[in-house]
Amino acid sequence: MTEEVEETPADDIDATADPVDPSTADGRGRRRLGRRQALRSLGGGGLSVLGGGMAIGAVSTHAITHAQGAQAAAPVTGATEAGHVAHSAADGYATANPGAMSAELPVGAAAGPYGGPYAAPEDVTEAALDGLTVPPPPTTGTVEVEIDVVERSHRISRSHTLQAWTYNGTVPGPIIRATEGETIRVRFRNATGHDHNLHFHGRHSPFHDGWEPVPPGGETVYEIIAGPAGVHPYHCHTMPIDRHIARGLYGMLVVDPPGGRPPAHEVALLLSGFDLDEDGRNEVYAWNGIAGFYEKFPIKLPAGEPVRAYVVNATEFDPVASFHLHAETFDVYPAGIGESPAFTHDVVTLGQMDRAILEFTLSERGRYMFHPHQHAIAHRGAMGWFAAI
Numbered sequence: 001m002t003e004e005v006e007e008t009p010a011d012d013i014d015a016t017a018d019p020v021d022p023s024t025a026d027g028r029g030r031r032r033l034g035r036r037q038a039l040r041s042l043g044g045g046g047l048s049v050l051g052g053g054m055a056i057g058a059v060s061t062h063a064i065t066h067a068q069g070a071q072a073a074a075p076v077t078g079a080t081e082a083g084h085v086a087h088s089a090a091d092g093y094a095t096a097n098p099g100a101m102s103a104e105l106p107v108g109a110a111a112g113p114y115g116g117p118y119a120a121p122e123d124v125t126e127a128a129l130d131g132l133t134v135p136p137p138p139t140t141g142t143v144e145v146e147i148d149v150v151e152r153s154h155r156i157s158r159s160h161t162l163q164a165w166t167y168n169g170t171v172p173g174p175i176i177r178a179t180e181g182e183t184i185r186v187r188f189r190n191a192t193g194h195d196h197n198l199h200f201h202g203r204h205s206p207f208h209d210g211w212e213p214v215p216p217g218g219e220t221v222y223e224i225i226a227g228p229a230g231v232h233p234y235h236c237h238t239m240p241i242d243r244h245i246a247r248g249l250y251g252m253l254v255v256d257p258p259g260g261r262p263p264a265h266e267v268a269l270l271l272s273g274f275d276l277d278e279d280g281r282n283e284v285y286a287w288n289g290i291a292g293f294y295e296k297f298p299i300k301l302p303a304g305e306p307v308r309a310y311v312v313n314a315t316e317f318d319p320v321a322s323f324h325l326h327a328e329t330f331d332v333y334p335a336g337i338g339e340s341p342a343f344t345h346d347v348v349t350l351g352q353m354d355r356a357i358l359e360f361t362l363s364e365r366g367r368y369m370f371h372p373h374q375h376a377i378a379h380r381g382a383m384g385w386f387a388a389i
């Protein structure tokens with residue numbers, strides 16, 4: 001196959017805009033900047049992650065409502081935009097240095113050669129994955145979630161489209177976040193013509209394990225106590241399970257320890273594999289559902305500040321995948337569980353539905369490539385960049 005080489009906006013990051021509007025800072029110098037506002041002020045070329053780790057107690061009930069489900073008929077490039085708009089993800093990240101954000105971004109390696117047919121759709125916008133790249137802020141109390149399973153066409157790349165089964169219209173489904181020990185109540189509706197359900201990983205009552213099929217038009221309520229603290233997937237568990245997962249029915253559950261985690265800029269990265277011809281092999285891969293997205297729109301992070309990445313491998317058919325970061329190491333919390341990291345590395349290897357929390361600091365400004373170290377996966381849509389600015 002001849003892959004076309006083209007330049008992408010990744011070479012053209014506008015990092016000159018200062019995302020902090022001084023009028024929004026409170027008396028303690030903390031940011032009071034809505035994430036949407038921050039993203040707008042950053043201008044084109046990338047997604048900036050401006051917090052998420054210090055909002056403990058800011059939201060007592062975290063409801064994911066039909067706002068996402070209502071977008072099911074819209075193109076997926078826009079469907080995720082409104083997912084968590086109501087949350088102030090930037091609420092309170094205290095130590096960000098605006099000076100670092102306004103500095104000129106060093107020129108990095110060209111992003112183009114890895115795209116080709118696995119590049120992001122031409123018309124995808126930089127805000128398309130906002131709701132899936134930045135986790136919602138921590139919450140306290142009961143979390144109410146409404147999940148509708150809906151069928152829709154999902155444009156994975158410029159040359160791949162999946163007739164997807166989705167939770168609330170997006171692939172992956174919405175990020176659910178709760179504090180350990182609190183109740184998560186999921187009102188689940190199956191608006192498709194096939195059986196589906198929703199099964200959480202982690203620890204919960206076996207009576208709410210989500211393996212029983214919910215018939216077309218059916219509804220149920222899953223109620224679990226969030227735990228253990230960590231990052232866990234949820235996914236459809238209807239037979240044949242591999243097909244239901246390969247069609248898009250999975251998402252991420254973030255469980256915070258009581259008292260929260262230390263402040264950090266948080267990102268979520270869920271790896272999908274798409275078997276479009278149903279031959280039991282994936283033809284295209286993506287972080288957060290759109291191939292090549294973070295190659296086109298690097299995830300902007302401030303240099304020198306702590307970052308926390310929630311990484312989930314939701315691929316089927318490939319026995320193993322991984323997350324590899326260039327030019328920096330990270331501390332690894334397997335499944336996100338535990339108060340101290342298990343080891344430090346630049347590759348974390350993940351089996352199917354395996355996951356990890358990674359903590360790191362991008363110490364100097366520049367581009368840091370990330371991808372699975374299974375290059376057959378990486379080359380087919382799973383290359384990406386962090387831009388430390």
Ligand SMILES: [Cu+2]
Nearest residue numbers: 196236238244
């Ligand atoms: Cu299903």
